[in-house]
Structures are given as C-alpha cells and as structure tokens.
Amino acid sequence: MAWFAVRSIFLFDARAEGEDDTYEERVRLFDAADADAAIARSEVEAAEYAADHDDCTALGFHQSFHLFDQPGDGAEVFSLMRDSDLEPDGPVLRHRGRAGAPGRVSRPPPRRAQTAVRRCAVGR
Template identity: 50%
Template sequence: MRSSPDTGWYSVRCVFRWEPPRDVYEERVTLWRTASFDQAIVMAEREAAEYGSDEAMRYLGLAQAYRLPDDVIEPGTEVFSLIRDSDLEPEEYLSTFFDTGDECQEHVS
C-alpha cells in the first residue's frame, strides 16, 4: 500500500475460539498501515479469516481497531486501547475481565 499523509498505523484486536479439547478463546492484536479504521478492520478480518480457517479454531467476528497516536512505532508505543464503562471495583473488574485464573500468558499452538 502506498503511503499518504492520511495513512497511519492501526492495531486491530480480533477474537477467536479454539475448538475442544482446547476450549479456550484467543485475542490477537495485529498492526496495519492504512488510511482509516474501516480499512484496518477489513484487512484484519481478512487475515483473521485465514488465521482461524483450520479446524482447531474459528474467528468470532469481533474486531476492534485503535489508531496509534503517532506515525512512528518505537519501544513503548501504545498499540491498543479499549475504554469500558463499569461500576465494578478495581479488583472485581480485573478478575471479571482479565485475571480469571484461566488465561494462558503465552502463545497457544
């Protein structure tokens, strides 16, 4: 893709479901250089369909995009951010959405 002044880096999170016996979900964040959120999601969903095309997993159709704040990727660059309204207290919020005890902290293959 040719670069233009409007082109920027976008990260897109896609969610997958591994099939039994694994019985787990995977969230992947990929980077795309394009001109819009919509284009980034189209590109990420195309890649997600390919990534989740084997019998071991499937793409669930959820893609969330984030435009990186600068057109420079360097150590410490924020690549994804999701803001969620919640009345939960911090410990309950973390245990509900992120630290359930069932997470795999490395790549599942």
C-alpha cells in the same frame, strides 16, 4: 496512511476432546487509510489464520485503535476504555488475570475517588 491496531477474537473448539473451549484475542498492526480499511484487512488476515489452525473459528469481532505514536519501543498499540460500576480491586482484575497470559498487577489499583477517566472515540 496511519497505523491501526485491530483486536480480533477467535474460538478454538475443544469440546470434541472433552475440554473447555479456548478463546484467543489477537492484536495486529495495519498501516491503513482509516479504521474501516484496517478492519477490512484484519478480516482477511483472521480468515487466513483460522484456516491455518485446526478447530479455529474467527468470530467476526474486530475492534480498531488508531495509534497515537509510530510503532516502536513502548508505543501504545491498543487501549479500550469501558464504563463500569465495579470496584478496581474486585472482579475486574481477577477476570483479566485468568487469561493465562504472563503478567502481574504491578501496583495497587487506585481508589475510585482518585481515578481520572479520559473518554475517547475508538473505531468501530
């Protein structure tokens, strides 16, 4: 068994109230045999979560990440790497900052020439 973090996306439909819909991204930890088993458990949990919340729909998006470390203080629980030609001080950080979650950009983004990219395989 190994630890996997699985990211799932949910829709909270607020159109009936004349408001914008809300999308929630949740990351849950699962002790599972492999990425497929972790995603299968996430699908079950997501259906239960959606059923417990009014106007909530599980969108069927589940993305797994195999933890390199045991869960604990400071352990990496999710990482997603994407290729992009966007500059780091442009829309990438502005888009991520709009989610309404507590956070901050703690240092200026690195210049493209100084950025090293490590490619790794992420489950499903």
